[in-house]
Structures are given as C-alpha cells and as structure tokens.
Amino acid sequence: MYEAAFVVAVIMALTQFVKGYIPGKYAPLVTLVLGVVAGIMYLPSANLQEGIMNGVIVALSANGMFDVTKMFHKPKM
Numbered sequence: 001m002y003e004a005a006f007v008v009a010v011i012m013a014l015t016q017f018v019k020g021y022i023p024g025k026y027a028p029l030v031t032l033v034l035g036v037v038a039g040i041m042y043l044p045s046a047n048l049q050e051g052i053m054n055g056v057i058v059a060l061s062a063n064g065m066f067d068v069t070k071m072f073h074k075p076k077m
Helices: 002-018 024-041 048-072
Strands: none
Touching (some): 002 048, 024 048
C-alpha cells in the first residue's frame, strides 16, 4: 500500500531531474516509462499485465500530483 505512494514521489523527483536535460513537453512520457518500469520491477503484482497496469496508474498519479502542485505555484500578476 505504501509502496505506491513512495513510487509516485520517486517518479515525480526523477521526472523533475530529467526535465533539466530534455524539453518539458516530454515529461509525461518519461513519467509513463518510469511508472511502467516501477510497476513491473518494484510494485507487487501477480503477472506482467497487472504490473504494467499498476505502473500506468502510478505514472498517471505522479502526473496529476505534479499538475496540482504546479497550479498552486502560479506567479501572481
């Protein structure tokens, strides 16, 4: 249960790090790839399909969390 929350935080941090080297428009793709890899390798699952689905869910959660935090940090005009 707590593994998924930890993985979301790690994926967000790694994506922020990678954004220093690639254009920001590719960040969701990087998040998806990292999520699928984490879903297969790290999160507990019964088979490959479940691992991929867990990874997609974690990646979408990381992207959504990033969008929510970005919304709170908009510069004031």
